[in-house]
Amino acid sequence: MNHLFSNNIWLIPIYTLSGILLSILWFPGIIKKTGPRPSGYLNILFTVIAWVHSLLALKEIWNQPPEFLSFSWLKLNTLSLSFDIEISTLTVGALVLITTLNLASQIYAIGYLEMDWGWARFFALMGLFEAGMCSLVLCDNLFFSYVILEILTLGTYLLIGYWFNQSLVVTGARDAFLTKRVGDLFLLMGVVALLPLTGTWNFHELEIWTKTAEISPTVANLLCLTLMAGPLGKCAQFPLHLWLDEAMESPVPATILRNSLVVAAGGWVLIKLQPIFALSSLISTAIITVGAITAVGASLIAIAQIDIKRSLSYTVSAYMGLLFIAVGTQQTQTILFVLLTYAISMALLVMSIGSVVLTNITQDLTQYGGLFSRRPITAICYLIGAASLVAFPPLGGFWSLSQINSNLWENYPFLVIIITLVNGLTTFSVIREFCLIFGGKPKEMTVRSPEGLWALILPMTIIMGLAIHTPIILAKLHLLPSLNELNIGVVIALITSTFVGGGISAYLYLNDKISKPIQLKPKALQDFFAYDMYTPELYRITIISLVAFISKIIDWFDRYFVDGFVNLVGFATIFSGESLKYNTTGKAQFYALSIILGLALFILLICFPILPNLL
């Protein structure tokens, strides 16, 4: 069988990388007379090429055993680094998903950023993310996974910092970079520590190693914890979740990609690392705990937000929490399933929110209302996105959540309750947004609200079609769990939670008799969630002020103690006083003097060894 496309699958990141390089030609410093839009068109073209390539490759590789390629990068004495690639249905399928969503968000950007002059930078960075995620998916090597994650961290910094004139953008970019970097550095520690133990970073060889590994539990626990920390930051889990909310300052097309895929990239690495996690007794508890806390906490926070985009961003954290739970309970297949359905529906939700914000300016939920009749396409896209996110049969989220819960019921009934609860809360939250935006009566800022440009609507409707068809496609491919695999009681509980959550929300927010905004009693509790459980303040008074304090202290120490001591000893001050005097009077003499002094010293030094002979 011809494997032209799948064997050359490594070209896919190359396509987008060439798009990035070409974009540089349209930086505003370089083009002076024409505009920057060609860079966008070019990047889209390259994404289309990548998309077609990955589709053709998927066709070739379908039901074939995985293949492995390896490119040697750097060979050193005791270290050899090679870029390993896994070409399998799974990885190529992920490529298709990435290129599809990136294509959609890039086309969306044509509309959303039609008045922006920074296209070259924006599309180059989108391309960077696409290239990064594609390589991450293909990559079968922990070291390079780390490298890619770290480059994506820089990418996040630059992409969030896209509108760099705005101060909140700048702090958002900073926080995202630093938070992710903290995770990355833990991962780096794990990477560095792993090699002496295993001698390899290749995921498959690591898996083989784990079967025979004999390491002390402490080492295993520490190792696994550091390895977990990287994805923890990427997936915006407690306590490294803050950046995602601040990242909402970036343009919506970037948010589409970030909320649906970039956060999930952390999950992907986690899946790859799962064999190693089996070594530690502690780690699965840790992962589950983090996931569960985040899932419940973030879905509560989401409900308390008044900002459209922020509310969604906490839903992202909540879903990534579910992902962590699934990883902690070793459900690899199910995680991939969750990732797929989640990515599509979240992309759809962000797209429809963006299309509303673009025409109505405000992002405050309390200023919205009454858009359904005039924005039905957006509203329906939102609804489909919401329905396929949560357990709403027969859409994607229903199947993935049902499968998780059915798998968990035997051993982890407590987690089933948590997931069902989170599902209910999330439904409440997304329906709340829907009712506030589309339901009710028009307010000042929503009096006029036409549907947007084709570049927004077209990708949105296509992704909507994809969301609707996901279960059908999966069923065709026999990837959908059959009903007898599922635990009916658990499934019914899930569906009930969806309808109860959605129903209560719709009742509260569509009912004119209940005064808005709805206040939770006591107010302090609402504020607690609205202000993100005061984590920013917590960070400010702990880590940030600690580092600032220590650095101030050491700086003081350096200035007044170390340097002061030197000055106290006196040479420097005496000479400098003198030299300053000379500086102001006659420069030449002073320099001559210093040269003579230097030379004398030098001659003395040279002659020093023969001095004994002379004596």
Added chain:
Amino acid sequence: MPTIVDIAVNNDNFKTLVTAVTVANLVEVLKSPGPFTVFAPTDQAFAKLPPGTITTLVQNIPQLSRILTYHVVPGKLMKSDLEKVNSVISVEGSPISIDCSDNFEVKNATVIMADIEADNGVIHVIDNVILMG
């Protein structure tokens, strides 16, 4: 008694106004029983408008009639009636402010001859064309 239109036609000071009303097909309306209160700008008032204004208006009848109807208020309001109010609503729909504290002023125009009674209303002659806004 003559109608509002008759009074205007018979007065040499309202040539522009009459032409405008005729062009705008408002003659019939102003001949109808009404009653109306008309703030009638004199020819000098029209002449104060910058050049071109009238040309454009004459070319565009609906727009012209809108300006003209701004000078008309439903009902028969004598000066004594107008002294009691701050503003009245014109036929065009926009308000006209009235100030009788010193002179009898209608917006930025001064009434130079008040209370010319007609069969179907009253005319107040003003020295400026008044405009909405």
Added chain:
Amino acid sequence: MTQTLTKISPSNHEFADIIHRLEAGGSMLPDTPENLMQIIGIYKAYAVPMDFYWRDLLYIAEKVFLNPLPFFKYFLPQEYLDLKNHYAGDTADLRVWRGCAEAHPELINFIEKGETIKGSKLFHHLWHDRINMEFAEACMRAMYWHGRDMGMGKFDSYLDSDEYKHNADVAIKAYFKGNPAMLGLYKLFPEMFLEQVRQLSYYSNLGLFWEVMCPVFYEMSDIYDEGGFKDVSDAMNFLVNGIFAIAGRPIYHHVYIDGKCYEIISKSKGFTWLYEAALPYVEAVFYRTSPFRGTKSYNAQAKQVPEHQKDFHYGILYADVFPVGSAGIPPTLLMDDMLHFLPDYLKEYYQKNCRGEDDQLIQLGITFQRSMYNVTSAVIQALRTALLYPLDDENPKHLMKNRQFFEAQMDRFKRPEARLKDIQNPDYR
């Protein structure tokens, strides 16, 4: 100025100097030859893209109409390039401009050649070597979105009348005749289509507004080239007269489907250029618009976006021009459009200042800001003429009314972000 001041005491307003200047018949922009040269030069550079804007806006409103995938809406057909301007050329209703009624030769030349090479429209479009129509649409959207809140004219409320809905319905049905899918969609979501038509009515509105401004600006440039304007207030007064001359120009929305004209807003509704287009335009575009995404956070919790539309002050009179050229600053599009058509004397002028050719975009942006302060001054003076009293009125009470009007106008520039103070300084560039 002395004349007014002898009759009433000086103003204590923060911008007393400027108010006194206005009372003397001047502009908010200081009267210097340099300022005059700048603003006229930029009017010229603005008029050429505006010639494209109004034609394309009308083309979209009248012909593209409800096309769901309007990929080619910026590709102006010959018919619209040849469209006769109602206020220029031999066929004009009222001749304001001495030139031709069709698209300006410089514009035609740019459409054909661009800044790069002669090529097809598609090539120039893809190469972004074209007029940035997106900005014109953004101005339209600003008028549309602020329309209700501003409460100016009767245009906006008419869009919600039954008569309008009926007219739109007829046109929509005619447009989608033989397209059951779209007709079905229309049946399901009539409001969605209606809202689009409302927006298209604003396309028409702004197109008709600019159709007038375009020849006025050309004319000013021509007069200046002939040595016509002595000072800034001359230029302003020319605008004031223009505003009056054209005030009664009808604003309407006609749609042409299969050669048949559908009057969605007929001329007989009596909507006028001054009340239904110019004043809302100035309010929505010069004053309000919406915060640039590159300078303000839209995050609801940050509260950087005002709660009420009336508190929006992000138009050209308030905008910070320095970030022009970076991401998230929409006026860059307009500045880029004007960059193609700068008269030589302005190019030379920019060459001498700051970074010369390299920061022309920002320099011309600031010039544009100055010139728009002059246009706003013209609007303020025109309003004063229309609604208040002559500057040389004998009655102190009337002068006081004028004073109050000017002060109220200047109050809007008390906000810290207003650039009124900056443009007083010739070194602000």
Added chain:
Amino acid sequence: MTLSLILWLPLIGVLIIGFFPNPVKTNTLRNITTLFIFITLCLSIYLLTQFNLGISKIQFTEYLTWIPQIGLNYSLGVDGLSLPLIFLNGLLTLIAIYSIGEKVERPRLYYALMLLINSGISGALMADNLLFFLIFYELELIPFYLMIAIWGGEKKGYASIKFLLYTAVSGLLVLAAFLGITWFSGSASFDYADINTMALSANTKFILLTLLLIGFGIKIPLVPLHTWLPDSYVEASPATTILLGGILAKLGTYGLIRFGLQLFPDTWKLVAPGLALIGTITVLYGALVAIAQRDIKRMIAYSSIGHMGYILVACAAATELSLLGAVAQMVSHGLILALLFHLVGIIERKTGTRDLDQLNGLMNPIRGLPLTSALLIGAGMASAGIPGLVGFISEFIIFQGSFIIFPIATLICIIASGLTAVYFVILLNRTCFGKLNNKLAYYPQVLLLEKIPAFVLATLILFLGIQPQYLTRWIEPTTDHLIATLTPINVEIAQK
């Protein structure tokens, strides 16, 4: 001959510049200097191509007896340790010539000193005779001192004297150590090849090594011997700082490996834990103090202290990998630091300030310094160890190499590289991001002549980051050989 050419050509340049008839334009002088440095750079590239990667010994040797009475010989040679640094020296001098701006006061002296510095550093790196090395090591002080004292900033007098005193002490200590080495080992000359320290008593070796460590430690510099560095770096002109930080400081680590590790392999294991500790402290100290700075040049100066600490930790660990990383880090740090200082120099010249509280929004593509900012982001990220840039791979090799010997120290170094990211993000956010201040934003443009050096450095940083074998291949044979002589010791330490 090539080595001698590299050494002497710049000195010929000095003569030409010195005797060039008056009046002479600054540009002419600069072109002459550029020409000579360019030829030396080409020669060093020629050396790189001719370098035999299969040989771990010193190559291209040249030997002339000079003053046999005191054992001083004209002995030159290069190996994988010095060759990359010689190339770096040529490159950075070239960069430095173009990073002072258009106008130079007293150009004749300035360019002569530049050439002198270049020749001196090459000499130190090529010298194969301890005393010969020391001559150059000391000779460097005078031109650097003058560079700081004449073309420096406000407190140049203080800074230059401090620099002179510190480094002179460093020289004295090294001299003492060298004398002791030859004296006690009874070598016939100061020639490197003649020296054998095996026979010395453990105590003697320890004392001699300590002297070397302190001597070179001042030059690197290590905490707490570092106080000369921030003052000199900040007060010196960007050109001087590039040479100071980019290459002169590397003489310290170079000396440490060449004369410390190589001459006292067995004693090294005794001091290694201490060195690792000092290295780690230096890393943390540099990073933490950098966070507190408001002056960008001072911030980068402290960052440089921190980055030199990694090299020390790597040297202490002394595994094949870590030593390779150490030398690679010398080169990559030289490149990155030079780029950073060059860019900071541009920013200071254009905006007139280095204060983080005043700078803002330089990314503005029209009124700001967009290219400078873009490259500053690149350089900052390279310094913070983002993969794909040369800083990462060197640091990674160091971490991986040192981890088996000093796991805790390595982990702390990784944490410190997180702190590096903190201050670089502060720096970038304040200078590049944000909005330009409208009152100040009338900065002059960056000239092409200033852009080119930045481009060259940035290209190298990116290229070597993606293709690091072009960095490591020259170094590897030498460091492998070096470690091969130490292997038993390593094993011993590892078992502890």
